[in-house]
Structures are given as C-alpha cells and as structure tokens.
Amino acid sequence: MNRVLLIATLLVGTACTAQTNPASPNAQQPGAAAETPTMPQPPGATDAVPNNAPKATVANVPATTGRANLADSKPPFAITTLGTFDSPFAMAFLPDGRLLVTEKGGTLKLRETDGGIVGVAGVPAVETGGQGGLLDVAVAPDVADSGVVYLSYAESGAGGPALALAKGRLVSKPVTCVRAPCYPVVSLEGVQVIWRSGSNGPGGQFGSVIAFAPDGKSLFLTSGERQRFTPAQDPGQALGKIVHLTLDGKAAADNPAYARGGVEAMTWSSGHRNPYGLVFTRDGRLWEEEMGPKGGDELNLIEPAKNYGWPIVSNGDNYSGQPIPDQPSRPDLAEPVLWWNPVISPGGMIEYTGAMFPEYKGSLLIGALSAKALIRVALDGAKATAVDQWAMGARIRDVAQAPDGAIWVLEDGGRGSNGALLRLAKP
Template identity: 35%
Template sequence: MKKSALLPYFFVVLLTSSCAQNGDKGVNLPEKNLFTLESIVDGVQNPWGMAFLSDGSLLFTEKRGKLLLFKSGELTEIEGLPDIYVRGQGGLMDIELHPNYNENGWLYLSYSSKKGGGTGGNTAIMRAKLNGNQLIEKQLLYKGVPNTTKGQHFGSRLEFDKDGFLYFSIGDRGNRNVNPQDITRDGGKIYRIKDNGDIPSDNPFIDKKGAKTAIFSYGHRNPQGLIKHPVTGEIWEHEHGPRGGDEINIVQKGKNYGWPVITYGINYIGTKITDETERPGMEQPIYQWTPSIAPCGMTFVSSDKYPEWNGNLLVGSLSFQYLERLVLDDNTVVYREKLLDGMGRLRNVKQGPDGYIYVGIEGKGIFKLVPK
C-alpha cells in the first residue's frame, strides 16, 4: 500500500440513465463534466471509515483490523487498537472525530468485539486519543450483546449531531425475528449517547423497564450510512434491505422503522418476508431501492467545488459498483444518477474539509473527485 502518483486514473463522471423508479422525475442535467479521479492511497483492501485531520492528514480504517494515518505522502499504522473480532461483515469499521477534536483530541471507532459473555462477537463503540502512532486513553463506551458467531449485520456508522450527541448503528445481527422490534435487545437499532458514553436524559426509552436506554430508533435492518444534514441538522441513515427494499430514512426519536414487519424486500431465495409494506405506527422510508444497490457510506454535498450538486446526496453502491447521486426536492428523491459506473465496490463517500468528495473503493483505494 503506497501513495500513488497524481495521474493514475482519469474518468468521465457518467451522466447515465436516470435509474427512474418509484415515481422519480427527471430534471434538467448540466453539461457533462470531466473529473479527475485522483488517487490518494492505493491498494486499500476495504476502506471502511475516513476522518480528516486539520493538518490535512487522513485517518482511515481497514475492515481487517488496521487503522492507518496518511500524512505528507506517507502511511503509518496506528498501534494500540482493541482486540477486533474479524468475521464476515465484522471488523474495524467506522471512525469519527469529536466535533471539538482540535481541543480535546477524542476520536471514536466502531468495531466488532468479543468482549462479554458468549461465543462470537457484536458491535462495540470506543473512544481514544492519538499520541504519535499510538492510541491512548482508550475507553469502551458501548458494547452490543449478546455475542454471536453470525457474520452479518454489524452496522455500523458513527455521526455527531448539532448538539454534540453521538449516534451509531448496530444491525440486526442476522436475528431479524427477535432483535429489531424488541427494545430490550441490541441489534436493528440507531443509538444516541453522550460523547463520554453516558445516556442522554431525554432518550426515548429512558424510563421503559428493561429497555436498552441508548436506543434512539428501532426496526432497522443493517444501517451502513449515517450523516447529519448540513442545513437542518437532522440525522439521515440508509440501510440494507434483503433482496430489494434498501432504505433511506430520517432518524426520529423513538420511531419504529418497521423491519421485518414491513419491508419492500423479499428473501434472497425469492420468497416473501411479509405481505405488508406499511402499517400504522411504522415509518415509511424517504426512498427505497428495488432492486437493492447495497448502499454503504453517504454524504451531503454542500461544497462550492460542485455547485450543480449542492444539496444532493451521494451514496456508495456495493452490489452495482458505482457512486449514486440523488437529487432531492423537499426530502423527496426526484432524480438518480450513476457516477463512476463500474469503478468498484464503493465502501464509503465523504466530503472533506477542503470541500472535495472522497471515495473509498474496495481493493483499489481512496480517491478524490476533482472537477477538471
């Protein structure tokens, strides 16, 4: 793994078919733009999470259990990680900096962990500080239970809201008939905690007997996208459906998002999960993808580097190996567009502090999308 030359890849950003579905409306498109896809770090096996430091360096995770710092053209492996349970979709996942990172130095990691009783692992959230190439002052903030040897649906993204609360996701861990609809159990949930791991006093289930009081919303399948809206401050998430029914949702306090009682998807073998796509008391998605694109990573565009994309949502596709741009009108998707079609499995997409869009592509690396 090394720093690449600055001229490794040049692509036309593809303004291909509108991918219309579910009543999407076409919109007038700008002229086709040429972009340089500039390689930042190559040879990355699975670039799950990215965090940008104020000195221009980049911290990123490899799912196999590595945290790496890219600075001044050099890569340094960070030591002192916790014991990471690498299995299936689990490993070292997201990374997020505290909103006041420059003052307090806290960074946050999500990963699969064997801590606690039982065989296997479950999703954990920790915070630590970086001292040179070492993690110090490590604190475990949350650990999902029970452990299981199932290799699917760990989640897990991290995002701070405008009030400084930390949101994170844990997937249903392959136990859809029990976990997502039961607030006394972990899995299939979006959680909200304070930056030190304490539970906010206004969390929705704080007074419910037996409830996991960190839960903020439930009825989710496997959320691998979590982002704060740059204008409204709302937390948006997307999650994997089964065969069909990937969803985009705005996360609301105490709401039930329905999985698996309602879904637009079916089992992978083609059989029905349920006949219901809606039910009173359960939230409808802002948007759903059928067929599934297997969404992973998401970011809102608010940068003047891409003025024609202002307010758009970018989402990575694992299954179809492209970056999707969604045009929104009053929280309704009115147009979809494929970018970087066929480039590879898009694991993550983030807008950096320099205003540029960065993408992590499995087996290829981390790239910057530069308007030419």
C-alpha cells in the first residue's frame, strides 16, 4: 500500500459525520494493554513540596555572560486566528496537514485542513489541576505508515500524580454524512502506557516534552522535578531528567549509564527544573529550554551524561528571595548557553526550516508565557544569540511550523481560560 493511500486509510477516512464530535476524551480503548511499567516510589515522594532549594554549600560566583533579555518589538507578521481551544498545551502536524492539539483538561482535538475541529476518542484518563493534565502530543516518525501518536500527561496514582507516556494508533472510521461540513469519527486505538516517571506525589512542573532522535528510532522525554528540588540530583529518580527511550518506552542501549539498569539506564542528562522545549536541529544538536525559579530561565545545549545544575546552581533565586548560587559557582556543572532574568517563562520551541521566512531559517523560535512573546534565537553551531522578542500580547504556549512555512502558535489563555490557535505569515 502506498504512503498516500495508507494515510487516507489510517488518518482521514472517506465518509463523514457532523462537525460536532462529542468524543469522550478519557475513555480507554478496549484491548489496551493491562501490563504497564512501574517506576520507583522513593521515601518522601508524598511529602509536602518544600519552599526553597537546599542551602548553598559554595560561595556565589556571579554569572556575567549569556543573559538574553531583549526589549519587545512589534511582530512582523500578518496574524490570523484559526480556532479556539480550552487551555491548549501542545500541537503536532500530521503528514496531510491536519493538526492535533492537546487541551490540559484531557481532550485531544483534531483540526481539519478546512478549519473544522473534532474530538479524538480513546485518550487516557488524566490528572488535572495545577500544571498537570494532558500535555505533549507527538506523531511518530513513521506515522504515515503506522498512524502512531504519542501523548504525555499527568496520571493519577497512589500518593499523587506522576508523568506518564502513552502511545496509540490514530484511526478514522467512516460514517454516513448527515449534513455538511462533515468529518470522520477519529479515535486512538490500542493505547498503551509505555513509561512512567514514578515518584508519585504532589507538585507541578511535569516537563513532558517529546522529541524523536534524528534517525527516528528512539525518543527523548523531558521530566520535570515536580517543584521538589532534590530529585533532579538523585540518580535513582526520573524527576529532573531528560530520558532517552526506545519507541516502546524502554531504556535506549546507547545511554551513558545503560549498564547500571533502572532509572540510570534511561537517563541522558540530569539537573533540570521544568523543561518545556526540546528539539533536534538539522546539525544533530539537541537543544532544551526550561523554566527557572525567580529568574534563571535557560537555553541549554544537551549532551549525554551532563548535569545542568538544578537546584545546586541557577541564575535565579528561590521565590522566597533566598539566593541560589549562580551557575559559574560550580564549574563542574553545565552552564546554560543563554539565560533570562527576569524570566520569560519559555513554552514550546522549534527550529524554523521553512520557506516563508528565509531570514529565520536555522533559528530557534521559543514561545514565552509570562513575557507574552515569541522569541527568536539565532544559532551558529553550538553558539546561540537572542535576536528578536516579538510582543504577542498573549501567553504563547507552543510553536509549530506549518507545511507552507507559516508559523503557528498556541495562546494558552492563562490559567483556566480559553486559548487560541494563531497563524503568523508574511504581511
């Protein structure tokens, strides 16, 4: 079966139904695997979230380079609203130009190429509230053949929620068209939880961003430290880490500590706080950005086995005002390539590679929540320079590149509010 025909069979369907599709977002599909992975539940995981990082054990050495804060500038785009969503978190394009969008409350939506929006059934039940809920969505590198889609989300468990990663096959089923505009009924089938962070308990900051390796044979997942500080430095906990997994959720064999087994076998890097952006650029480098505390948002060049310092060092301080030593205070820990203080609260991130804006090719585009901006960072190998901060007037949660090279962004609307999908194009 050729690629186009298979996309039509798995993803599009040939018949239609009414535009409103009241899919139950949390209905588990029949036949989903009963056996799911478990992860360590260390002592203290259910304790109350602490107010501050552990007290400093080294003298502060101030950071003097790498600060990336810019003044706002006017966006050089024609901006069009393409749809509205309820607290959207992430989006991913399918090969045929349709768009999957997660809503934190637990609903996965599919935007058709003509603008119609339908719900996708079969999404796992999620733990909502705070920073939890349905989080990232990513389509498998071979989605045109397999139809496989990955979801990360906060999952309920004994002691509290934890980050989970699941995958399922996106299927469209033909029905009789009653009234135009009409769309197929779409669902996730064969949904399996393939990875769990463990350390169930209180706290937000799940991280949760998925990125596939350049060869498409493995994936990377960011796991936040859940506002608990010290797990980011605990090799036995998956919190505060970037993990490298097979497409079925197992430890990838080329991980630095694969031979040690357990969480260490899965760990690619450690010392992360709340990573919301992760992308491989065309030169094979892996870039990550994460939210700092009161100051200290970071853009990092991720390398295997490196420790990025949280909560031992940060170019920000605790929310209480208690200081944390700056990154140069511990030269054995990796420093960010760029950092922001005051914070921008970075959301999603892409490398722009399209034709509509040739002047931006090879740049990182970063959504900013508290800064209400879209930020462009120019790359030159391992070097990065913040060059534009476009004032969007709204919290930008995620960024995607459309097939025609336009830039699409999700406005999350703030806590508990509606959000919007915006298209940024040449004026």
